[in-house]
Amino acid sequence: MVNTKNFIVAFVVATLVAAGAVDATADTPALMPEKHLSMFKEHCFECHDGATKEANIDLENLSFDVSKDLATAGLWQKVLGSINSGEMPPEDVEPLGDSVKADFLEDLSQRMVTARQILSDSGGAITLRRLNRREYANTIESLLGVRPDVTTLPDDQATSGFDTVGSSLFFSSDQLEQYLATARATLELALTSKSPIKSKTVRIEPEVEYNPHYAAAAAAMRDIAARSNAFLSQSEKPASDFGLLDEYQARKQRTAEWLPQLEQYLARPETKSGITLIMTIKQGGMTKVKMPVLHENADGKYVIRLRAAMYPDAGERFHYLEFTSGYGTGRKLLGWRKVTAPLNRPEIIEFPIEHSPGQKQQVWIHQRSHQDRGDKNLATLDMRANGIGTPPGIWIDWAELIGPDPVPSRANHSASELLEKVELVTDAKLAKQFLHRFATLAFRGEEPAPEFINRLVDQYLGSLSKGESSVDALIGPMAVVLASPSFMYMVESTGDTSSPRLTGAELAVRLAYMLWSSPPDDQLQALARSGELLNPSVLKQQTARLLADDRADEFVRGFVFQWLQMERLDMFQFDGGDFPTFDNAVRANAREEIFETVHLMLKEKLPLGTLLKSDFVVVNDLMAGYYGISNVQGYHFRKVLVPSDSLRGGLLGTAAVLAMGSDGQRASAVERGAWVLRHLLNDPPPPAPPNVPQLSRLAGEVLSARELARAHQEQPQCTNCHRKIDPLGFGLENFNAAGLWRDKEIIGTGRQKAGKWQIEKVFDIDPSGRLPDGETFADYFAMRDAVARHTDDFAQGFTESLITYGLGRTYGFADHDLAKTIIDAAKPNNYQLSDFIDALVQSPTFQTK
Incomplete structure (x- = not known):
């Protein structure tokens, strides 16, 4: 079938030639010959003239000079592709003759090669960009060991579907306060010393914690149903005499349709020693076990341990425990565990969680859910079918919360060593050394300007003069570092500025942020400083190492998702x-x-x-x-x-x-x-x-x-x-x-x-x-x-997206040769994913500013 946009391109080019918009005799090596005008007249003009503009695409300014600019060359590339694939002209238009088609494709192919050479120096610039939300959070965590709350920071307006494209990662002055506040809050969590919390085990016995409330709810249902029926069976006394608002409430409450479900629940012998997980509208949608609230200073690793069994007659979906967390409104999904043990042989299930500093949360354990009216609808349908409701799927005997155990610092080694010395800073000289080292780490190896450090020291001394402790006085200057352009932006301007090639340090940063969405680790930085990273074989080894690291999950999730x-x-x-x-x-x-x-x-x-x-x-x-x-x-x-x-x-x-x-x-x-x-x-x-x-x-x-x-x-x-x-x-x-x-x-x-x-x-x-x-x-x-069977097409699209994600700019016409190089490198090994990545990293384009 015809690709409309590609088809119109061909028509408009011919129209421009006929109208004299281009000079077909100009001495331009990438100019298409005028002889092809007759082909466009015969096959394109009927549907795609300037008045019709089918598909609402107006290309009147398209030049017949393929090398005029990147946009023009890009459109010609699409014309070439659509004719090559047979999509153009459409089925309802007379097909191109073999000789006409071959002649046109030969001329256009030659002009495309010339156009790429002409435009290669003017296109494909990598835009200076700020860290996106993911990268910002990961970078802060690598420095401080604490993950910041980025929900208040500006959204990343993805261009071409990717949040790494620099043209969409704006930073305005009014956002500076948001970044400063986020940095300060995270620094306070990271630097404020606190007494360690001793690990302990808290057990919840559901039959003691919840079942009395369910029994009271059932009794309340029976009571209001009895009062409603008593009121409706007479006409002398008003509703208020029966503890009711009006007749509407009485008619609504007289049936107590959910009472049979609660009564059956309470009658089950297993609820005398635990809790059965069911849906019940009257009790917030479902029965659940609530673990103790974890407060802001109770961070660490915990394990939820419980004893449970499943009801074999329930559907498989109801054999899964669902763990959610939150405090107040909204719930976060943590994970699921399937219960396979029967009631006569319960099993022990463990579910690890991690509680971050500065947060407050409570974990709930319940059956799998939609967390919308869907759960109520299902329960209603089951109630109408059996008079009771959705049968139970899981019984929980007891549940324990065990912890906290300390979480190893997620700060990189160099940052951890520095932060351990923060309490040793007692005067301006030590503060200057500390802030200089911290800024160098935050700026990913780039030296901060002396005047910048001096201003930070002045801020530190000013806070000291107001009575703040030395550690507290450091928080303000450190927050400034974490909101400064050298931290917020992927700066590539050090070393020999006359050379377009990246320095070792810059290459390490670009590689690490592509594959980890975070700064390079100590090993990568050491190779960058020694110059070894610029060796292709060393770079290849490091690319493989980064891909094999758990942190490459950031690449998989970030790239594949988008x-x-x-x-x-x-x-x-x-x-x-x-x-x-x-x-x-x-x-x-x-x-x-x-x-x-x-x-x-x-x-x-x-x-x-x-x-x-x-x-x-x-x-x-x-x-x-x-x-x-x-x-x-x-x-x-x-x-x-x-x-x-x-x-x-x-x-x-x-x-x-x-x-x-x-x-x-x-x-x-x-x-x-x-x-x-x-x-x-x-x-x-x-x-x-x-x-x-x-x-x-x-x-x-x-x-x-x-x-x-x-x-x-x-x-x-x-x-x-x-x-x-x-x-x-x-x-x-x-x-x-x-x-x-x-x-x-x-x-x-x-x-x-x-x-x-x-x-x-x-x-x-x-x-x-x-x-x-x-x-x-x-x-x-x-x-x-x-x-x-279209693996080659799939590989082309994958490569274009990888280039966009990895280089931080939208794939364009000037990247055609780069894409071909990557595909040619990956094809001999049947298009292995790592070969695409390695070929991009090894390319001069990736290693150029």
């Missing part, structure tokens, strides 16, 4: 009534599945194509249960082989990708198709045109996905995009919005109550479609195979 646009996974709420198994646990672990898959690929040196199709998945017990994969035990992620006919194995079969291709209610062929084009085939569709008319004539009608797509294609401004996007999305139509297989498309209509639709319409699913190059497929499996 590359695959995984923020969509959190955009929509999946109603528990419609998607009972797609809860908080699945959403979080589905995201983790992709990260852990990439980790495994790096560790085992697996090819990039593994993400397109593989004979294994990387799952834990929770995700295996969701996918219906048996014999996976334990919460840790591991490689699990799957048969050739498995739905899973590759990104297209992951719950995360499939859920992202929905709106939380219905699967979206458009979102899924566009995602495949953008991230797997490196053929992103153009943005949707503005002011797309609503399909008002279909208001109130319930249509299948195919019918909706056909309706959209009736709109002229929608046709071209949908013809390319939708056929790919249809290949995934057998997966519902939550990524589970279905044989029919079922759409609920009418009034929804407690997760149940009044009417459901059923449609057959047609999963056939085709790729942009015209290859057709009959179903999901054939589509996955077809996409997997």
Whole structure:
């Protein structure tokens, strides 16, 4: 199918030549010959003249000189790609003759090479940028050993989808106070001495802590129901005589519909010696065990230890404990543990947590949840079915909180040594030495200016004169260091400023922030100072070392999350009534599945194509249960082989990708198709045109996905995009919005109550479609195979994103040769992930300011 944007480029270029906008006879080595004008006239003018501007793209200023600027060359690159791929001209336009096409491609290819040479010196500059939120938090932690609270700091406005792109990382003067306040608060936590807290064990006995309250709640329900019925059975006395507000309250409370659930709970013999985890609207949504509150000065490592068993008749989802934390509003998901022991042989389960200094939190233990009305809807549906409610899944005998144990400092070795000496600072001379050393560490090895240190010492002395202790007096100057440009920005201006190449220190910083999102460690800095890091073999060894380090998790999460646009996974709420198994646990672990898959690929040196199709998945017990994969035990992620006919194995079969291709209610062929084009085939569709008319004539009608797509294609401004996007999305139509297989498309209509639709319409699913190059497929499996054959396209898109992330600027035309070099280096080893990274790091571009 035609790529609209690429198609218009070709037309406008020809139009400009015809209109005299370019001089076709000028002595410009990258100028396209005028003879190709006839091709554009014959194949392009009808739809893409200046008046029509189909797809709302106006390129009237496009020059026929391919080397005019980066934007012009970039558009010509797209023209070349679309003709090479067969997307242009479209099917409903007379095809190009073989000789015409070959002649045009030869001329354009030659001009592209020339244009790259002309523009190579003027493009690809790496923008000076500030640390993004992730990097700022990691850098502060590496210096102080305490992680700062960055929630009040400015958001990172990602450009090209990445928070490392310098052009979007602004810093204004009014934000300085926010950074100063954050730095000061973190310094106070790091430098204020406190008495160590002795580790202890606190046990919660749920039958003592909670069951009396549940019994009182049941008694209250019985009482108000009795009073309501007594009032409604007579007419002489007012509601107030029965302790009621009015008749409305009496009618609402007379049935006490949740009372049977509480009564059954209290009647269970196991609740005499523990707590049964159930959903109950009257008690805050669910029964739970609340651990003791951890206060601001109780930081350290803790272990939650409990004795539990499961009810075998409950669904597997209810055999998982969910651990959440918070204080006040909002809960943070900590993790899950599956309970497998029966009631007659309970098991001991341990769950480690870490409590950060300066925070206040309380951990709750409860069953897996949606934490929305979905839980209530499910409980209501079960209550209507059995008269009681959702059966219990887990029984907890007791729970203990053990700790705290000290947390090893996360400050790097040099910073830890310095901070240990802070209390030895007693005068201006020692303060000057201390602040000079601290600033040098904070500035990642760069020497601070003497006048800057002198001003910090003056601030220190001023605080001392006001009666502050020496340690407290240091906090202000140190906060200034942590809010100064040399700390906040990735400065690359030291050494020989006449040379564009990075110094060893600058290269160490760029490498560490790419792979760790934090400063270089002592080993990397030592190699930088000695000059050895500039040796390609040493640089290669260090790249491998950094990738093998646990801190490379920052690269995997930071890059992969943004590359695959995984923020969509959190955009929509999946109603528990419609998607009972797609809860908080699945959403979080589905995201983790992709990260852990990439980790495994790096560790085992697996090819990039593994993400397109593989004979294994990387799952834990929770995700295996969701996918219906048996014999996976334990919460840790591991490689699990799957048969050739498995739905899973590759990104297209992951719950995360499939859920992202929905709106939380219905699967979206458009979102899924566009995602495949953008991230797997490196053929992103153009943005949707503005002011797309609503399909008002279909208001109130319930249509299948195919019918909706056909309706959209009736709109002229929608046709071209949908013809390319939708056929790919249809290949995934057998997966519902939550990524589970279905044989029919079922759409609920009418009034929804407690997760149940009044009417459901059923449609057959047609999963056939085709790729942009015209290859057709009959179903999901054939589509996955077809996409997997486009590994080269996938590698190109991956490389472009890696360049953007690693260099901190948007991939552009000038990066074509760099991308080709990286791909050529990775291809002989079947596109191993580490080869892409190593080739980028070894490139002159990465090592240039």
